[in-house]
Amino acid sequence: MDLNYSAEELAFRDEVRAWLRANLPQDLREKVENYAHLSKEDLLRWHRALAKNGWVAPAWPKEWGGTGWNVIQRYLFEEELGYAGAPPIIPFGVTMCAAVLLRFGSDAQKKRFLPRIYNGDDFWCQGYSEPGSGSDLASLKTKAVRQGDHYVVNGQKIWTTLAHYADWIFCLVRTDPTLEKRQEGISFLLMDMKTPGITVRPLILMDGAHEVNEVFFDDVKVPLENLVHEEGKGWTVAKYLLGYERMNTGRIGESRRQLARLKDYAAPMMANPRWRDRLTRVEVELAALEITNLRFLDRMRRTGQPPGADVSMLKIKGTEIQQALTELMMEATDPTASDPLSDAVRKRYLSTRKTTIYAGSNEIQRNIIAKMTLGL
Amino acid sequence: MNFDYNEEQQLLADSVRRYLQDKYQFEQRRKIVAGEGWSAEAWTQFAQMGLTGLPVSTEHDGFGGGAVDLMGIMEAFGEALVVEPYLPLVMAVRALERGGSVGLLPRVIDGSMKLAWAHSEKGARYDVDAVRLGAKRKGSAWTLEGEKAAVIGAPTADRLVVTARASDGVALYLVDRAKAEVKAYRTMDERLAGDVTLRGVEAQRLEGGMPLVEEVLDLATALVCAEAVGAMKFACDTTLEYLKTRKQFGVPIGAFQALQHRMVDMFISLEQARSMACLACSRADAGGDARAISSAKIKISDAARHISQEAVQLHGGMGMSEELKVSHAFRRLTVLAREFGDADHHLARFAAL
Numbered sequence: 001m002d003l004n005y006s007a008e009e010l011a012f013r014d015e016v017r018a019w020l021r022a023n024l025p026q027d028l029r030e031k032v033e034n035y036a037h038l039s040k041e042d043l044l045r046w047h048r049a050l051a052k053n054g055w056v057a058p059a060w061p062k063e064w065g066g067t068g069w070n071v072i073q074r075y076l077f078e079e080e081l082g083y084a085g086a087p088p089i090i091p092f093g094v095t096m097c098a099a100v101l102l103r104f105g106s107d108a109q110k111k112r113f114l115p116r117i118y119n120g121d122d123f124w125c126q127g128y129s130e131p132g133s134g135s136d137l138a139s140l141k142t143k144a145v146r147q148g149d150h151y152v153v154n155g156q157k158i159w160t161t162l163a164h165y166a167d168w169i170f171c172l173v174r175t176d177p178t179l180e181k182r183q184e185g186i187s188f189l190l191m192d193m194k195t196p197g198i199t200v201r202p203l204i205l206m207d208g209a210h211e212v213n214e215v216f217f218d219d220v221k222v223p224l225e226n227l228v229h230e231e232g233k234g235w236t237v238a239k240y241l242l243g244y245e246r247m248n249t250g251r252i253g254e255s256r257r258q259l260a261r262l263k264d265y266a267a268p269m270m271a272n273p274r275w276r277d278r279l280t281r282v283e284v285e286l287a288a289l290e291i292t293n294l295r296f297l298d299r300m301r302r303t304g305q306p307p308g309a310d311v312s313m314l315k316i317k318g319t320e321i322q323q324a325l326t327e328l329m330m331e332a333t334d335p336t337a338s339d340p341l342s343d344a345v346r347k348r349y350l351s352t353r354k355t356t357i358y359a360g361s362n363e364i365q366r367n368i369i370a371k372m373t374l375g376l
Numbered sequence: 377m378n379f380d381y382n383e384e385q386q387l388l389a390d391s392v393r394r395y396l397q398d399k400y401q402f403e404q405r406r407k408i409v410a411g412e413g414w415s416a417e418a419w420t421q422f423a424q425m426g427l428t429g430l431p432v433s434t435e436h437d438g439f440g441g442g443a444v445d446l447m448g449i450m451e452a453f454g455e456a457l458v459v460e461p462y463l464p465l466v467m468a469v470r471a472l473e474r475g476g477s478v479g480l481l482p483r484v485i486d487g488s489m490k491l492a493w494a495h496s497e498k499g500a501r502y503d504v505d506a507v508r509l510g511a512k513r514k515g516s517a518w519t520l521e522g523e524k525a526a527v528i529g530a531p532t533a534d535r536l537v538v539t540a541r542a543s544d545g546v547a548l549y550l551v552d553r554a555k556a557e558v559k560a561y562r563t564m565d566e567r568l569a570g571d572v573t574l575r576g577v578e579a580q581r582l583e584g585g586m587p588l589v590e591e592v593l594d595l596a597t598a599l600v601c602a603e604a605v606g607a608m609k610f611a612c613d614t615t616l617e618y619l620k621t622r623k624q625f626g627v628p629i630g631a632f633q634a635l636q637h638r639m640v641d642m643f644i645s646l647e648q649a650r651s652m653a654c655l656a657c658s659r660a661d662a663g664g665d666a667r668a669i670s671s672a673k674i675k676i677s678d679a680a681r682h683i684s685q686e687a688v689q690l691h692g693g694m695g696m697s698e699e700l701k702v703s704h705a706f707r708r709l710t711v712l713a714r715e716f717g718d719a720d721h722h723l724a725r726f727a728a729l
Contacts, residue, residue: 001385001444002378003658009377072377270727277723281678284652284671284726291651295379302380313644363637370636374616374643 020084032085035344040165046087047120082253093117093124104229127157127171144173153220163213186234190226207350250318258325266332282324309372312365319355326352389448396456402701413568423487431466436481443657447602454606461529467493468537475582492533494524502721511540520574530570531560549579565711597716598656601676604712605653611687649679667729670722677719684709
């Protein structure tokens with residue numbers, strides 16, 4: 001047993017750190033640290049800076065631009081980005097759509113889409129949830145009917161993050177509503193957001209921010225070549241994607257930065273033992289999460305197996321910690337203060353409530369562990 | 377980075393587990409507890425497996441085991457709810473070796489010399505420095521006068537390693553247990569303990585003073601974390617098994633989501649606790665890291681409370697029954713959550729460091 005990083009791993013971390021110090025733009029870092037809004041241009045500027053250095057898609061195969069890093073290096077890279085206050089790499093293209101294309105896409109689809117994802121030419125969003133289909137995703141109703149060389153899509157998606165920035169959307173649609181086993185009638189389609197019949201309407205959340213949307217489809221014509229995998233195999237694709245890169249959900253680097261910020265921001269409150277103990281318990285939970293995450297990575301590296309269902313606990317604990325930290329930060333603000341930072345901290349508290357709901361609610365994650373890991 | 381036991385550690389832990397599964401099943405343990413409160417036969421086996429020699433340095437013919445080497449054994453002891461005072465022996469060995477008194481070690485290794493660690497006093501709670509038992513020099517010899525409380529293994533020990541305060545501060549002393557008055561009793565978790573009174577008992581002073589006391593306590597805290605992980609693993613395993621077999625309303629109760637989610641949270645607590653036990657034992661071996669060890673004990677205390685309480689609740693009335701091992705695991709975990717400091721104690725210590 002050895003909990004220390006190897007000399008090579010530490011050298012790698014230092015290399016990432018040094019690069020970030022030199023290349024993470026000060027204005028972006030300040031926006032992230034002060035919980036300010038990041039524009040599409042901000043997100044793309046950072047995406048392209050990473051792409052230029054060859055670092056925007058470490059997990060991809062080398063031939064498409066991946067770095068060839070092992071799981072520990074990828075973890076270190078992501079945590080360093082989070083700790084440094086880098087803007088997030090928006091996952092819908094680089095992490096999600098690309099993973100699907102690399103696994104199920106045709107050669108033509110890979111050649112057409114992957115380089116544009118890598119370079120930040122196309123901004124992607126994810127069309128999964130519908131008004132009647134949240135956790136019960138397989139009940140989705142948006143339908144796609146084949147007519148000649150295209151599908152005609154009608155229906156509605158909801159909670160579509162950054163659809164108002166997106167050039168493309170990948171969608172789960174129902175191509176066969178007659179099948180008894182509803183999972184079998186689902187297909188995975190790519191759609192150009194400029195196609196006539198697609199309408200994006202903002203959904204403003206309780207922090208006042210415009211991040212998610214409703215997306216409506218009215219007789220939208222989608223070429224057959226935009227079908228990924230086979231018709232009716234969309235659920236296989238969706239399940240693959242759910243299991244993919246679940247290792248990133250802990251967001252430990254970011255929480256470590258928030259914790260350090262909080263200790264600094266709320267330093268006078270450490271004299272209050274009730275506050276101090278609450279903060280310390282979160283710090284301990286974060287340390288436990290970090291080691292648990294490393295244990296999973298160590299297991300993956302040794303066995304060469306993909307992560308098991310039990311990694312869902314990283315999402316559960318990671319998001320609980322994020323929420324606990326933002327709650328403490330919000331409580332540390334002077335209730336009478338109306339300066340921009342205090343205002344942003346309060347809004348962040350409101351916004352962070354989403355983390356235990358999105359990407360498979362924490363209750364769904366518990367269902368996954370109960371069924372897959374514990375055999376209940 | 378590597379979270380595995382090495383081959384030697386794994387083999388030893390496996391052989392201890394095999395022995396316990398064979399000779400230390402719950403019914404056999406029940407007989408031990410109902411009898412003398414410890415098993416001379418089990419102790420002999422521990423010695424033959426090399427456990428009594430494990431914490432002794434190779435320089436003194438032991439195996440030179442550190443906290444990580446002991447971790448798998450402590451986990452196995454936790455799973456089986458072992459009552460024999462092994463950890464006090466480990467603590468006393470560390471004190472004797474660091475304190476420059478190695479004459480007893482050959483008999484420790486062969487199992488014929490049992491040691492206990494006498495530090496806590498009534499009302500001290502977890503304050504390490506609250507030592508009132510006095511040490512006085514008489515010529516070249518030292519004598520001890522005062523009381524120690526809840527000394528695990530005192531009734532069966534041959535020697536006691538005792539903390540005492542002299543004019544120059546707190547230090548460790550070795551005394552013959554036969555010269556002490558020991559009022560024996562059973563702890564809440566069925567271990568043999570004693571309140572110890574020393575009335576002018578002659579003692580040998582060890583080198584090291586308070587830093588050594590703290591080192592031994594940090595080692596023990598890390599090892600208690602590992603023991604608690606074993607007991608928590610048992611509590612989780614047995615509760616999961618119960619959810620799958622106990623039927624109500626015509627289905628196994630594990631079919632109910634309200635119970636599934638609680639079971640999952642127990643499982644997550646266990647994994648988080650295991651991570652922190654790895655941290656504590658690794659750091660204890662790397663020269664000690666009080667902050668890391670306190671952070672581990674905070675998590676272990678919280679997890680022990682969470683898992684033990686949920687294990688009883690999910691067993692329903694059966695969880696309350698003396699007949700089931702789970703209620704004994706509850707008792708052990710309740711004690712381990714507090715041993716060498718509860719969560720509040722370590723929260724304060726963590727913040728002060």
